[in-house]
Amino acid sequence: MTAVLLEPQDLGHLVQxxxxxxxxxxxxxxxxxxxGSxxxxxxxxxxxxxxxxxxxxxxxxxxPHPHKGICILSHTNVAREEITRRLAQSVEGSRLLAYPHFIGTIHGFVNQFLAMAALRQRELKVDVIDDAVFAKRAWSLANSNRYATLRVWLSKQHNAEVLVNKLFYKSATLDVVSEGGGLPGAHTATYKQMVALKKELTGVGIFRHRDMFAYAELALAEHPHLLDVVHRRFPMVFIxxxxxxxWEQEEILNRLFENRSTVxxxxxxxxxxxxxxPESDKATFxxxxxxxxxxxxxxxxxxxxxxASIRVSQQPVVGEADDACSPVLLLYKTTNINRVVYRFGELVVDRFAEDALTNRAVRAMCARRGGEGKVDPGRHMGDYWPAFERAQPSSTKDDLQVLLQWQRATLAERATEVRRGVLLTLRAAKAPVADELHDGRYLLRAVKEQQGDATQLQQLIRELTLTPPSFVSPDDRAALASTMYAHLACLLRAEMTAEEFAALKLFANPLMGEEKPTEGGPPTVCTVVHSDRELECSLGxxxxxxxxxxxxxxxxxxxxxxRRFDLQMALPFIAGLGKNFNKLTPAQQGQMRNLYVGMxxxxxxxxxAANESRVDAQTRLALAKKGWEIDVLS
Ligand SMILES: Nc1ncnc2c1ncn2[C@@H]1O[C@H](COP(=O)(O)OP(=O)(O)OP(=O)(O)O)[C@@H](O)[C@H]1O
Incomplete structure (x- = not known):
């Protein structure tokens, strides 16, 4: 037996x-x-x-095992960081942060233990695994002359962009398919160009996350013994x-661990x-x-x-914390929708003393942009806060600002992002060292090999990692360009001047030239001034x-x-007006789950907050009877 058993007396250690x-x-x-599992x-x-x-x-x-570990998988880096933070607080917990244990995302695990084996065997390098970067590059290629046949076909498709942007490899046979919809038959010239485009990006190391699952399946098909290697290494698995x-992810995890390890x-x-x-109905959780x-x-x-009133499974939800204030339904008119978030801030200031607000999050949220149409506003965040839409970054790992300002990550992760940012800058400047270099992690080595010394580059990476630069004003961006130029000059083409370098597009402000959202504040923050106090409410x-x-x-x-408003549908449930969950369509249930997470x-x-035109008198009355306050925005 390799799993470790916990007994009631072990719980005594939790106090410590x-x-x-x-x-x-x-x-x-x-x-x-x-x-057990x-x-x-x-x-x-x-x-x-x-x-x-x-x-x-x-x-x-x-x-007790020196070479067998616990595998801890999460979906997001936030959950992984929370677990890591707790474990790092004790000597015993810190042991789980190193070999033979694994803590990371499912993607990271699949890449490390399976996909990389298949990629290495094919001598494929990874530049970046990022859906947004792939989308940007794929769309730009699809519009180039080399893919003329494909371009003509795409010009007749209503979903052309999403078809190209979401191309991925499926299963061990690496079939090229798209999440965006069906592709033409495999024998057609159009499909062949689609495959060529995908392969071109594969050749330069640009992948989507889903591709890694296909490579993982390929690795398992070619080396079935990997299944034994992985499950023997991890007798206990927590997800x-x-x-x-x-389902694609679950299926691989099931193959690796089900009925073999304790899961x-x-x-x-x-x-x-x-x-x-599309296969979510197969999921077993x-x-x-x-x-x-x-x-x-x-x-x-x-x-x-x-x-609980909107929980699709209808299972109970019991609140154990102290009950502070009544919930509020904020009703707005189409004409004053742009005051909704501000009014919420005023309600918060009225309810909480300054101390209670210190270091506590106050947030406004809305489902992702969904339906359009001629309906009274209140459709998405852009209706409430127009600057929000414009502030959404179109790409992540391909954007210098995002790479250099990545706040959440650990220092090691920040250094990786910074190295990639520097590589992107060198590429934009057409520096010879960036030719053929696909991975920021190998930048230092490449510079050492080429120049014999990489001290300047090392200093720059350290500086940017420890002190994320500001991109707010033109002066900030000019200062960043100047610092980078000073450290990178020896790697640039001899004729490149500091002015040319500072004029590179990647130092430009994406919001430049656009209308400022709120008196110069960040576009995803609403600053409320009320009763001589100030409050920041962030949006997302x-x-x-x-x-x-x-x-x-x-x-x-x-x-x-x-084409349904989520709260219009949900408020009668919240008000207890005897609505029936079984009558909701799958799309409506999806809206309910979204509200459940937000609420x-x-x-x-x-x-x-809801448009008053969509909340009838009966629902308002029933909510008031349940103790809700109704605030009508004037
Ligand atoms: N066992 C516990 N004892 C006391 N407080 C707890 C306990 N577990 C969680 N909390 C507190 O409850 C709050 C919510 O916890 P947490 O965010 O971890 O829940 P969660 O299950 O991850 O929620 P969600 O599914 O909504 O993300 C936090 O403020 C946390 O400190």
Whole structure:
């Protein structure tokens, strides 16, 4: 037996390891003491990630194997960082941060243990694995003369851009298909150009995340013994945020670990809001016999009642925290929609003293842009806050500003982003050293080989890693260009002047020339001044705020692709007007799940905003009877 067993007496160590957390209830104790393979479905704010971290700390104390480890997988870097942070606080936990254990995202795991083997065998280098970078390059290639046949065909397609931008390899045969829709027959010249385009990008190392799963399958097909190697290395596997795992990902994990290792999966099936998986009905989470955690430590009774009323599975949500204020329904008119977020800020200032707001998040969120059409506004964030739409970066790993200002990552990750940023700059400047160099990680080596010394480059990377540069004003950008030029001059073409370098497009401000959003403030922040106090409320999509805990949250109504407003549909459920969940279409259930994620973020104050034309008198009355305040924006 290679898995480690936890026993009731082990729980005594939790006071020392995680003194801020409480695991006294039967549901959490059962999850901690479960030693077999089992799923756990837990409500928002139940502390899934911290429970998992606590369990790992207990296992770390007893882990006896020098060459076998625990595999801990999450969907997002945020969850991975939370687990890592908790483990790093003790000597025992720190052991899990190194060999033989693995902590990372499912993507990272599949790349490291499977896909890279297949790529290496084919001598394929990876420049970047990033859907946005791929999309940008693929669309630009598709519009070039070399792909004229493809271009003509695309000009007749209504979904041309998405077809090209979402090309990916499927299964071990590396079939070229698109998430954007069907492609022409394999024998056609158009399809052959589509394949050539995909291969051209493969040749320069630009991949989409999904491609890695195809290479992983290829690795398993060519080397079936990898299955044994991986599961023997990891007798215990924990997966966080399981509801967001696509079937493609789950299938590979099942092949590796099911019925071989002890696998425990944590998540909340009602928070599944990542759509676009055509095989999502095959997903198995949560399996029959799963454990449950039904109490939330994040919010109290009133928010719990609202959240439970729209929970698609209809399972209970119990709020265990203190109940602070009544929820508010904020009704606006089409003519004053641009005041909604500001009004929410005023409501927050009225309810909380300055101290209570310090270091606590106040956020406004809305579903992703969905349906268009001639309907009263309130369709997406752009209707409430026009600057928001314009501020969305079109690309991530291909944008110097994003790379150099990546705030969330660890220092090591920041250095990787900075190296890539420097490589992009050298490429833009057509520096000889950047020719044929696809991966920022090899930049230092390439410079050393070429120049014999890379001290200047090293200094620049260190400086940018430790102090993220500002891009706000033209002066900031000129200063960055000047610093980079000073350190990189020896690598640039002899004729390149500092002025030419500073004029490179990647130092330009993407928002330059556009109307300023709010008196020069960032386009995703609303600054509210009320009662001689100031409050900042940041804005985002619900998906971008998943996993967050706020003091106060505003959920703005939105219009789905199915041409239904989410809150118009949900408010009668929240008001308890006896609506039936079984009558909701899959698209409407998706909207409900989105609201469920958004409405379950706040610890104390929940506010929903809807156009008054869409909320009838009966619903308003029923909500008021349940203790909701109705605030009509004048
Ligand atoms: N066992 C616990 N004891 C006390 N407080 C806890 C416990 N678990 C979580 N909390 C607190 O509850 C809040 C929500 O926790 P957390 O964000 O980890 O929940 P979650 O299950 O990941 O939520 P979601 O699914 O909504 O992302 C946090 O403020 C956290 O500190």
């Amino acid at each position: 390891f995680v003194p801020d957390l409480c695991f006294d209830d039967a549901e959490r104790q059962a999850a901690l003491l479960e030693n 089992r799923d756990f479905n837990a409500v928002p704010g139940s502390g899934k990630t911290s429970l998992l971290a606590a369990k790992l700390l207990l296992l770390a104390m007893k882990w 966080d945020e399981m509801q967001d795992t696509s 425990q999966r944590f998540g909340d099936v009602d928070q599944k809001i990542i759509s676009g998986d 949560p399996r029959t016999g799963h454990g449950t955690i039904s109490t939330s430590k994040r919010f109290g009774k009133r928010i719990a009642e609202a959240v 999509t619900v998906a971008s705020m998943k996993g967050e805990t706020h003091l106060a949250s505003l959920v703005l109504e939105s219009y789905g692709k199915n 379950s973020r706040p610890t104390q104050f929940l506010c929903l």
